[in-house]
Amino acid sequence: xxxxxxxxxxPRHVKTNPQGLRWTISGDxxxxxxGAIEAQASCAGLIAAPPLQPTVPVRDLxxxxxxxxxxxxxxxxxxxxxxxxxxxxxxxxxxxxxxFDTIPFDGRVAIxxxxxxxxxxxxxxxxxxxxxxxxxxxxxxxxxxxxxCTNHVANDLPNxxxxxAAAPRGALLHAPDCYMDKIAGPSILKGEISLEGSAQYNIExxxxxxxxxxxxxxxxxxxxxRHTDLISRIEGIGAxxxxxxxxxxxxxxxAADPDSNTDLLMGIGAAPEGVITATALRGLDAPFEGxxxxxxxxxxxRALKMVGDRIDDIWDRDELCASSDAVxxxxxxxxxxxxxxxxxxxxxxxxxxxxxxxxxxxxSILESTL
Numbered sequence: 001x002x003x004x005x006x007x008x009x010x011p012r013h014v015k016t017n018p019q020g021l022r023w024t025i026s027g028d029x030x031x032x033x034x035g036a037i038e039a040q041a042s043c044a045g046l047i048a049a050p051p052l053q054p055t056v057p058v059r060d061l062x063x064x065x066x067x068x069x070x071x072x073x074x075x076x077x078x079x080x081x082x083x084x085x086x087x088x089x090x091x092x093x094x095x096x097x098x099x100f101d102t103i104p105f106d107g108r109v110a111i112x113x114x115x116x117x118x119x120x121x122x123x124x125x126x127x128x129x130x131x132x133x134x135x136x137x138x139x140x141x142x143x144x145x146x147x148x149c150t151n152h153v154a155n156d157l158p159n160x161x162x163x164x165a166a167a168p169r170g171a172l173l174h175a176p177d178c179y180m181d182k183i184a185g186p187s188i189l190k191g192e193i194s195l196e197g198s199a200q201y202n203i204e205x206x207x208x209x210x211x212x213x214x215x216x217x218x219x220x221x222x223x224x225x226r227h228t229d230l231i232s233r234i235e236g237i238g239a240x241x242x243x244x245x246x247x248x249x250x251x252x253x254x255a256a257d258p259d260s261n262t263d264l265l266m267g268i269g270a271a272p273e274g275v276i277t278a279t280a281l282r283g284l285d286a287p288f289e290g291x292x293x294x295x296x297x298x299x300x301x302r303a304l305k306m307v308g309d310r311i312d313d314i315w316d317r318d319e320l321c322a323s324s325d326a327v328x329x330x331x332x333x334x335x336x337x338x339x340x341x342x343x344x345x346x347x348x349x350x351x352x353x354x355x356x357x358x359x360x361x362x363x364s365i366l367e368s369t370l
Contacts, residue, residue: 056138058166058325059357064103065166069331070351070368072096072146072162076333077341077349081156088153092146092162093122105129106137110172111272112144122146124177139169143275149246152334159247159336164329165279167358171323173275173315176302179293180274184252184265187286195289195314199233199266206263214238219264220251227267234266249330250337252277253354256286268293278320280328283356284363288317326358331368338365 075095079088093113100107107128113121122128122144131137142164147153149160165172183195185206192209193202199219207214215238221227223243234241242262244251248269254262274290281288291314292307294300303311331353332338339352348369355364 057359058138058140058168058323059327059359061103061105061138061140061166062327062329062355062357064099065164065327066329066331066353066355066366066368068096068099068103069162069164069329070353070370071099073331073333073341073351073353074349074370076147076153076160076162080153080160080334080340083154085150085154089147089150096144096146096162097122097128100128101130103129104131104137106131106134106139106169107142108140108169110141110143110174111177111275112142113146113177113272124174140166141169141172141174142166143172143272143279145249145270145272145276147333148249148273148330149334152246156334157245158334159244159250160334160340161247161250161330161332161337163249163273163276163331165276165321165326167279167321167323167326171321171326172279173271173307173320175271175275175292175306176294176299178271178299178303179268179295180271180290181268181293182248182252182265182274182277182288182290184255184277184281184288185263185286186256186258187284188258190285190287193264193287193289195291199230200237202264202266203234203237203239210263215240217263218242218261219266220244220248220255220262221265221267222246222248222269224268230267247336249273249277249280252288253280253284253330253337256281256284275320276328278315278317279326279358280330280356282317282321282324282326283328283358283361285361288320290315290320321358324359328354328356328358330354344369 072092072095075091076088109122109124109126112124144164146162148163152160183193185193189209192205217239219234219239220242223245231241252265254260255265278288292303294303331351332340334340338354342350344350351368353366
């Protein structure tokens with residue numbers, strides 16, 4: 001049994017407790033006060049199981065994976081506003097790897113930041129966990145970005161996070177660190193939007209389903225030269241464009257939230273973030289599609305080896321994350337989707353994390369004191 005630090009729970013954000021974790025809650029929750037909880041995950045008696053059908057749920061390791069993202073976020077925090085994104089990324093990578101090495105599972109990076117020669121990145125195919133090769137080890141795939149929005153940390157801009165998605169071995173798309181064309185929106189748009197349609201088609205469909213004029217819709221797009229034509233087409237039919245420098249995971253989660261000021265995410269971003277986003281949106285029952293985009297011969301060749309003749313396919317949300325036994329965790333570094341790291345009066349770091357349990361479709365906001 002492992003004690004996972006001290007975590008502060010904000011009860012108003014939690015609908016149900018994730019299965020597999022035992023919460024010890026103190027504080028008067030009935031009066032809305034913040035309660036302190038200690039998450040403990042027991043990994044005794046694991047039984048071997050085929051990929052995609054584990055006897056022990058992936059979700060039972062949520063507290064351990066939370067420890068990995070919060071440690072990465074805390075390590076990156078020391079570089080906020082210092083203009084050195086690479087140093088921040090390196091610190092987050094090493095902190096996350098150190099925690100992974102203590103977690104009792106047989107893990108693999110299904111899709112991540114790069115290949116083995118790109119150290120200190122968590123490279124695609126890298127083994128993770130303290131139970132590598134053990135007969136009864138829980139086999140789990142990880143999609144990961146130890147520091148989403150590296151440049152935002154360097155320049156103290158919003159929405160930098162340490163993020164991961166976890167699912168049974170074989171459940172997450174295993175692909176190279178290339179690009180991905182993406183579309184996302186709220187659950188009401190399931191079956192209504194698709195990469196098969198044009199920007200105009202998707203915006204008109206959104207307008208119809210939401211019963212709002214096109215001029216009232218906002219589409220978030222990454223501010224890149226490759227999106228010049230897309231931005232022109234969106235604005236040409238009267239919708240608003242919100243440009244972001246980085247951070248399309250947070251942007252997609254905002255688009256999936258019917259109460260946010262974002263209605264759609266469109267455009268090309270990184271493929272690992274696409275798989276992570278698909279996992280989160282599966283838990284929110286919101287639509288997401290992705291299509292791999294290769295820009296170099298090397299990426300093209302590696303993609304062909306990994307996905308074969310599906311290299312040009314549109315991947316649905318439930319193909320990118322093919323199991324409901326999955327979890328998404330995003331721990332804030334700079335304020336945005338979740339609050340950034342801050343220090344309390346004792347000098348301890350407080351890291352806020354968003355957890356989406358795909359199986360139970362629950363979203364939790366937790367604070368960890370490190």
